[in-house]
Amino acid sequence: MTAADPLQPDLARDLIDRATKAATHRAARVRNHLDAVLLGQGRHSDHADTKVLRRILAEHGWPGHRLVGPDAARAAWSIALHSDDAPDFQRAATILLERAVQAGDARIDHWAHLHDRALITNGHLQEYGTQLLLNPDGITLCPLRAPESLDERRATVGLPPITVALETVRLRYTVGHLSEDAPTVVLAGAA
Structure with missing residues (x-):
């Protein structure tokens, strides 16, 4: 070994x-x-x-x-x-x-994603902007605490700025690939 x-x-x-x-x-x-x-x-x-x-x-x-x-x-x-x-x-x-x-x-970024997911699942605002909603109309962030300092918090856990993360997710899940009746899905994708 x-x-x-x-x-x-x-x-x-x-x-x-x-x-x-x-x-x-x-x-x-x-x-x-x-x-x-x-x-x-x-x-x-x-x-x-x-x-x-x-x-x-x-x-x-x-x-x-x-x-x-x-x-x-x-x-x-x-x-x-x-x-x-x-x-x-x-x-x-x-x-x-x-x-x-x-x-x-x-990995600390894994902790940040799980922390955010647990907050959202329990009806609280997320901290790091890792939880997104994907629906036929597009991709949006789940409710977020203190959006004005989001990028600073993300940097402390090794995550890129939110604009970069959202663009990455948009490229991965282009809205054109979803049907009109596709369900709204929570994604843990804003890495």
Whole structure:
């Protein structure tokens, strides 16, 4: 085993597999390519992924770079980020991720995204402008605290200015690719 090998490679593979499947499903949902059955299956998978991550957090704390490697740590972050049906879990995951960041075992920009998502999920204003709404009319920021100092806060967590981030998201999710009846989707995309 080298210094770069994760301590839990099986756990790493499971997290990556779960996050990859969920991302594929979300991409189809954003483009409104899912019927009711597939939407239901995706929700069931999201709940199962949250349950698995909840168990991992209870057993290991945040699955950071040392435990599972950078790719699986990103996968764990993605699962937590999309656990909107479990707001208490999302808040707890944010705390554990923050501790991992402080220990140098996770990325601060991941924490900023999860922090914002937990705030939005719980009906509060986001801090870093990472949470967006995508609908057929375009892309907008979810409600934001103190917009006048947003770029300063973003810089403290390694995020680019909001204008750069929004342009990147607009290029990725061009409105022309969405149908008129596409659902409004919350994106964690203003990196």
